[in-house]
Amino acid sequence: MKKLFLPLLMLAVAVPAFCQEALRAVPNTVSPQVNDDKSVTFRLYAPSARDVRVTGDFLPPRIIDTPDGESEIPGVADMVRNEQGVWEYTSPVLAPELYNYSFMVDSLMVRDPSNVYMVRDIGTVTNIFLIDGGNASLYDVKDVPHGSVTRLWYDSPSLGMKRRMSVYTPAGYETGEGRYPVLYLLHGMGGDEEAWLALGRASQILDNLIAQGKAEPMIVVMTNGNASQEAAPGESHYGMIPPSIQLPKTMDGSFEMAFPEVVDFVDKTFRTKADKSHRAIAGLSMGGFHSCHISKEFPDMFDYVGLFSAAINPHRPTDSPIYKDMGGKLKRQFSKNPRLYWIAIGEKDFLYDENRKFRELLDAGGFPYTYVESRGGHIWRNWRTYLSEFVPKLFK
Amino acid sequence: MKKLFLPLLMLAVAVPAFCQEALRAVPNTVSPQVNDDKSVTFRLYAPSARDVRVTGDFLPPRIIDTPDGESEIPGVADMVRNEQGVWEYTSPVLAPELYNYSFMVDSLMVRDPSNVYMVRDIGTVTNIFLIDGGNASLYDVKDVPHGSVTRLWYDSPSLGMKRRMSVYTPAGYETGEGRYPVLYLLHGMGGDEEAWLALGRASQILDNLIAQGKAEPMIVVMTNGNASQEAAPGESHYGMIPPSIQLPKTMDGSFEMAFPEVVDFVDKTFRTKADKSHRAIAGLSMGGFHSCHISKEFPDMFDYVGLFSAAINPHRPTDSPIYKDMGGKLKRQFSKNPRLYWIAIGEKDFLYDENRKFRELLDAGGFPYTYVESRGGHIWRNWRTYLSEFVPKLFK
Numbered sequence: 001m002k003k004l005f006l007p008l009l010m011l012a013v014a015v016p017a018f019c020q021e022a023l024r025a026v027p028n029t030v031s032p033q034v035n036d037d038k039s040v041t042f043r044l045y046a047p048s049a050r051d052v053r054v055t056g057d058f059l060p061p062r063i064i065d066t067p068d069g070e071s072e073i074p075g076v077a078d079m080v081r082n083e084q085g086v087w088e089y090t091s092p093v094l095a096p097e098l099y100n101y102s103f104m105v106d107s108l109m110v111r112d113p114s115n116v117y118m119v120r121d122i123g124t125v126t127n128i129f130l131i132d133g134g135n136a137s138l139y140d141v142k143d144v145p146h147g148s149v150t151r152l153w154y155d156s157p158s159l160g161m162k163r164r165m166s167v168y169t170p171a172g173y174e175t176g177e178g179r180y181p182v183l184y185l186l187h188g189m190g191g192d193e194e195a196w197l198a199l200g201r202a203s204q205i206l207d208n209l210i211a212q213g214k215a216e217p218m219i220v221v222m223t224n225g226n227a228s229q230e231a232a233p234g235e236s237h238y239g240m241i242p243p244s245i246q247l248p249k250t251m252d253g254s255f256e257m258a259f260p261e262v263v264d265f266v267d268k269t270f271r272t273k274a275d276k277s278h279r280a281i282a283g284l285s286m287g288g289f290h291s292c293h294i295s296k297e298f299p300d301m302f303d304y305v306g307l308f309s310a311a312i313n314p315h316r317p318t319d320s321p322i323y324k325d326m327g328g329k330l331k332r333q334f335s336k337n338p339r340l341y342w343i344a345i346g347e348k349d350f351l352y353d354e355n356r357k358f359r360e361l362l363d364a365g366g367f368p369y370t371y372v373e374s375r376g377g378h379i380w381r382n383w384r385t386y387l388s389e390f391v392p393k394l395f396k
Numbered sequence: 397m398k399k400l401f402l403p404l405l406m407l408a409v410a411v412p413a414f415c416q417e418a419l420r421a422v423p424n425t426v427s428p429q430v431n432d433d434k435s436v437t438f439r440l441y442a443p444s445a446r447d448v449r450v451t452g453d454f455l456p457p458r459i460i461d462t463p464d465g466e467s468e469i470p471g472v473a474d475m476v477r478n479e480q481g482v483w484e485y486t487s488p489v490l491a492p493e494l495y496n497y498s499f500m501v502d503s504l505m506v507r508d509p510s511n512v513y514m515v516r517d518i519g520t521v522t523n524i525f526l527i528d529g530g531n532a533s534l535y536d537v538k539d540v541p542h543g544s545v546t547r548l549w550y551d552s553p554s555l556g557m558k559r560r561m562s563v564y565t566p567a568g569y570e571t572g573e574g575r576y577p578v579l580y581l582l583h584g585m586g587g588d589e590e591a592w593l594a595l596g597r598a599s600q601i602l603d604n605l606i607a608q609g610k611a612e613p614m615i616v617v618m619t620n621g622n623a624s625q626e627a628a629p630g631e632s633h634y635g636m637i638p639p640s641i642q643l644p645k646t647m648d649g650s651f652e653m654a655f656p657e658v659v660d661f662v663d664k665t666f667r668t669k670a671d672k673s674h675r676a677i678a679g680l681s682m683g684g685f686h687s688c689h690i691s692k693e694f695p696d697m698f699d700y701v702g703l704f705s706a707a708i709n710p711h712r713p714t715d716s717p718i719y720k721d722m723g724g725k726l727k728r729q730f731s732k733n734p735r736l737y738w739i740a741i742g743e744k745d746f747l748y749d750e751n752r753k754f755r756e757l758l759d760a761g762g763f764p765y766t767y768v769e770s771r772g773g774h775i776w777r778n779w780r781t782y783l784s785e786f787v788p789k790l791f792k
Contacts, residue, residue: 118521129636235537
């Protein structure tokens with residue numbers, strides 16, 4: 001009797017009182033359930049709801065009209081209520097990928113209470129699930145040696161603040177003595193130093209590529225690319241404010257000009273190979289824009305450059321000298337023979353034309369680069385793939 | 397025209413397509429809004445809902461009958477719908493604290509879509525907000541030097557696996573040369589190496605106490621106390637499985653016996669002061685139980701012991717030698733004069749009687765300890781307070 005009783009007692013107390021009602025009332029709902037055939041069953045207990053649907057990027061997208069033309073939004077599927085009040089939907093067989101989803105209960109978008117796994121993309125939190133296999137097996141935590149991830153602060157005199165960064169060090173870093181090359185990996189607009197870890201699965205991709213012998217062990221530095229912001233939302237003394245995509249000092253040259261402070265701090269703080277041939281810089285969208293402009297402004301700093309769905313032009317009025325004399329600076333950069341200049345973009349990306357014009361500029365100058373064109377648009381699915389393809393090309 | 401257009405375009409693309417519908421349809425709802433008088437206004441846009449309430453630990457608790465007797469669960473308050481379909485509730489003036497809450501929409505418990513700040517407690521995710529002031533000002537990110545937080549893996553031959561831990565190093569650690577004392581800080585049943593950071597606000601408490609000169613700069617090591625588990629849910633190769641409170645090897649002595657491996661790894665990996673007078677061990681609930689048994693099994697390891705709402709007895713059938721000869725081992729431990737043996741518990745804690753009997757045992761042996769009795773029960777609010785009180789007593 002006591003054996004049965006005590007675990008229950010512990011459960012009732014250790015689980016926050018918060019969910020005790022739910023624990024008592026809810027039928028056993030597993031959700032999401034990845035089935036053997038790689039279809040996925042979603043379940044939500046909502047006996048008094050009138051209409052429950054699931055939406056996410058695992059469903060075929062819908063095309064909607066917007067003031068800017070046609071736009072794709074995630075598909076929606078109806079869920080069906082059983083006699084216990086559990087709504088259920090089973091997807092078709094899904095290709096390997098990291099997917100996100102939410103439920104729509106009588107039009108209210110809600111998270112799946114059975115799934116604690118979620119990510120924040122700017123101001124939106126969605127549930128996630130992973131279908132293992134293919135490239136997506138790189139996004140999974142495998143039984144391989146794991147690197148460390150550190151959130152730490154550095155001083156930026158030129159931006160006038162302490163700033164936060166995330167740093168991946170490969171397995172063996174803490175217990176060894178060796179020095180490592182460094183990839184600086186930059187986020188897009190609205191992102192921060194958490195984005196590549198949470199949405200980009202950067203530490204899993206690095207762990208797996210290194211364990212498979214496909215990538216050199218390296219340090220990955222994920223900065224905060226918003227020059228007016230000390231740290232990700234909730235991590236600075238500005239408190240738990242709503243994340244914003246509209247921040248001061250965006251695309252005004254401040255972040256690029258301050259970048260040598262980052263490199264200097266990293267070289268002083270970590271066991272790096274502190275020279276051009278052991279440094280790479282890459283980023284998505286605004287982070288690709290930063291990578292482009294930082295690498296040409298400081299042409300002796302990086303031998304490897306990756307532009308993932310990059311913006312090229314500032315998209316804001318600015319007089320920053322960083323963005324002046326593009327042709328002359330590219331000429332200087334390429335005269336120093338960077339080992340890899342890698343450009344990737346999706347055929348539906350809203351920055352596609354901007355990238356095409358940039359490639360024409362590179363072609364006209366005779367500047368060598370590698371170009372990868374993928375399907376789809378300006379989405380994390382592409383950026384995870386680009387990172388997976390870019391990292392094996394570094395430091396070899 | 398272009399100036400107006402481009403930020404909007406960037407917004408539409410950079411924000412995941414996921415929330416575009418919501419962006420278009422939802423009136424401007426700020427939630428939670430901490431008002432000047434420290435009341436809080438909650439808002440939810442749910443035009444087709446019939447009944448919306450807010451529940452959380454900021455409301456007076458309700459008493460309910462359970463098979464185990466009366467139990468407290470968080471209070472509930474009705475929200476009122478306005479003509480736009482936004483439901484709203486304003487709380488009374490609240491005392492400083494880190495609070496949690498959820499909405500109940502037609503009985504379905506949902507998160508606040510306007511608030512990206514949430515914590516996971518075992519398998520339940522709730523939104524949080526902070527009322528600054530008093531002890532709660534220690535939980536806030538202030539404009540002070542910040543320590544680093546690293547998630548890293550170590551080898552545990554005795555448990556037969558690699559295991560993950562979280563480590564706080566104080567501001568200045570990376571750029572300095574000095575050695576630091578170490579606090580080992582252990583979680584409760586159902587928790588993991590993320591619990592003290594997410595729910596306990598350990599890095600904020602340490603940052604603030606150190607900046608105020610109230611605590612010595614120290615390293616804080618947060619292990620995973622589940623001896624069958626490599627890492628927190630989602631961080632091991634077991635994948636994104638639902639968190640469980642019922643794990644093998646719980647309270648069977650395995651974790652305690654393997655603890656010297658943790659200390660050994662930390663002393664080899666970080667710049668520690670590697671002796672008893674510079675080591676503390678403390679934990680909540682099962683972590684307090686672990687702290688009690690580890691510190692008496694290895695009496696030359698820790699000069700400071702903290703039991704926060706600790707279990708004392710295994711609560712499971714076990715033959716582990718760790719739990720045998722309690723009196724003899726305590727006598728041996730106290731013969732070596734630990735500098736601080738600190739016990740704290742809430743007057744309503746379900747482990748209160750167990751702690752009272754333990755204190756009687758200590759009293760009978762003439763073993764000196766400090767005892768703090770607080771209000772309330774087995775809740776994080778108490779554990780944050782206990783940590784805030786315990787840390788300033790260490791290493792002085």
